[in-house]
Amino acid sequence: MRTFSVYLAFIVLCLAGAALLFYPAWLGVSAVSDLEPHKILARLGKILAAIGLVFLLRRLDLWDRNLLGYGLARRRFLANIAMGTLAGIAIMTTVFAMLVWLGVRQWDTGTLAFVDLAGIAAKALLAGVAIGVIEETFFRGAIYAGIRRESGLWPAVILSSLIYAALHFVRTQPFDPGDTIGWYSGLPLLSGAFHQFGSAEIWDSFVALFAAGVFLSLVRAWSGSIALAIGIHAGWVAVIKTGKKMTDPGPAAEWAFLSGTYDGVIGWLAAGLLAVLIMAIAPKALAVDGGGNGGRVRGEG
Numbered sequence: 001m002r003t004f005s006v007y008l009a010f011i012v013l014c015l016a017g018a019a020l021l022f023y024p025a026w027l028g029v030s031a032v033s034d035l036e037p038h039k040i041l042a043r044l045g046k047i048l049a050a051i052g053l054v055f056l057l058r059r060l061d062l063w064d065r066n067l068l069g070y071g072l073a074r075r076r077f078l079a080n081i082a083m084g085t086l087a088g089i090a091i092m093t094t095v096f097a098m099l100v101w102l103g104v105r106q107w108d109t110g111t112l113a114f115v116d117l118a119g120i121a122a123k124a125l126l127a128g129v130a131i132g133v134i135e136e137t138f139f140r141g142a143i144y145a146g147i148r149r150e151s152g153l154w155p156a157v158i159l160s161s162l163i164y165a166a167l168h169f170v171r172t173q174p175f176d177p178g179d180t181i182g183w184y185s186g187l188p189l190l191s192g193a194f195h196q197f198g199s200a201e202i203w204d205s206f207v208a209l210f211a212a213g214v215f216l217s218l219v220r221a222w223s224g225s226i227a228l229a230i231g232i233h234a235g236w237v238a239v240i241k242t243g244k245k246m247t248d249p250g251p252a253a254e255w256a257f258l259s260g261t262y263d264g265v266i267g268w269l270a271a272g273l274l275a276v277l278i279m280a281i282a283p284k285a286l287a288v289d290g291g292g293n294g295g296r297v298r299g300e301g
Contacts, residue, residue, distance in 0.1 A: 001147075001155070001159070002150065003060065003146040003147050003150045004147055004151075004155075006056075007143050010052065010056055011049070011163070013052070015193075017045075017048050018041055018044040019187050020186060021048075022044060022189065023181070023182065023186060025040055026040050026185075038172035038173055038189055041172050041190065042172045053138065056142075057142055062145055067141075067145040067149070068137065068141040068145060069136070069137075069144075069145070069220055070225065070226070071224070071225055072225045077225065080227035081129075081132075081228070081230050081231040082231060084219075084227065085128075085129075085231040085232070085234050088231060088234060088236045091232070091235070092235060092236045096239060096265070099247075099258065100250070102255045103252030103255065104256055104258055104269075105247040105265075107246065108246055108248055117242075121238065123241075124237065124242045125234065125238040127241060128233065128235065128236070132229075132231065135233060136230045137226065139163065139164045139216075140160065140217055140226050143156075144156045144220060153221055153285070157213075161212075161213025162210065162213075164210070164212075165210040165212075165213055168205075169197060170193050171193055172192065175189065202262070204260045204261060204267040204268050204271070205262030205263070205266050207268070208260055208266045208270045211270075212236075212270075212274055214278055215274050216229040216232060218278060218285040219232065219281060221285040221289050222281055240263065244265065249264060
């Protein structure tokens, strides 16, 4: 699992680098913006990851559009993103509809004008596409491709999904306004970002996010590119962002465990639906992959 270890080391180095560079970054940003310190640390880590990933992919001989899932012709790639977006919207709308039906979420009593709702949905979709492109390129592109080439389909699916789920719970916490910011301040900020891993409450959402990663990885294996995965991911994000504006937590406390602790949506219910989808697509992905041992996914050369 050399490639998996390399990616873990890369993530750790990016986080450590962000902590060490936090103070000079804060000095520069605070002079022109009131961006909160913990957000500066988080964005610094993402910037380091984006820059470092280019060099890492070249080093691992993965700087190839086919391996990264971008091998389709542009028109077909965009068409697959559009189809995936519709599929993602349908999947997550089903989750929301079931949560509302069970009383876990309820429609907001305040009414939104159609123009406001349209604006919210449009912004949510744009955010979804941006998140889909970035995260799918990293998880179902770079990480999946490297592990897939070295170890086969299932290690790539499982390990990339574990990283995907875990990183959702690395969250920097607001800086105590009573403390003085110094050269060392990035270190406690970084250590505090892992506080959720000590709580058993994250497991519902962790399992659901892991299932989401598995499903998206199998979609990539079956389709031969990350275009469908980008679209599905974008559809999920768009519905979650829009749906949370239209609904509030409901009164059905006995079913509340289904909605998860991460965002009030992604929990055991979503995990169950994704499990069904995984069982449906896994045979197709395996058929294309040649059994998962040495087969080649369509679009990977």
